[in-house]
Amino acid sequence: MDKMSYRFITSVRGITMVKSKELSEAFRKKIVDAYVSGKGYENISKEFVISHSIVKKIIYKRRTFKTTANMARSGHPSKFTTRADRKTLKGVSKNPKMSSRDLQQAFATVYAKVHESTIRKRLHNFNYYNLCCLKKHEGKTEVSQRTQRQRPRPFE
Incomplete structure (x- = not known):
């Protein structure tokens, strides 16, 4: 049988496109x-x-x-794979104080570039909350003062 190529030429709205991944x-x-x-x-x-x-x-x-x-699928495919989810959750459980910006940078080096709000939303799906970046105007001293005020004092 003669060789068949992967490429099939299709026309969409008058534009000729080559599909290289679809048979x-x-x-x-x-x-x-x-x-x-x-x-x-x-x-x-x-x-x-x-x-x-x-x-x-x-x-x-x-x-x-x-x-x-070709099967129909719902929506845009996720950039998060199950492996990426496990790795992200493992990193968060090891270091709960890690900001979403740090997670974003770590994720981008291994997998794909995603927005930090996407990482926060993904973590919310797994019941991990309050893992967002510190506000820009707050320094470490203000954050420590704020957290000390919020801590309950035992048996005063």
Whole structure:
């Protein structure tokens, strides 16, 4: 069979765009048919000149959802993965005084750039509160005075 490329040219509002990550429905059906006929992942990947992981994902999607079409999803995909969530929560539990700005910088070095309010909202989902940056006009002395005033005095 001739080599099929990954790129499919589509036209949206008169603009020609190249999709490099999406395979056509017919092409995916050919991959499933080859798998049903008894070929393995490696043989199919060599025949259609695509990686075996793509073949595996297409077959998995066919088995679980009974379709090879693109599935609908709700909203924008999250930048936080489960691994990123675990790592963030671990860092917060080790150092609860860490500000959201510090968390943002640590997150940006490993994963993706997100706003500090996004990190705060994410932590609120996991019942971690009051992990926001100090106000700019407050110095360390004002913060320590404020926290000392708020502490209850035992048995006065």
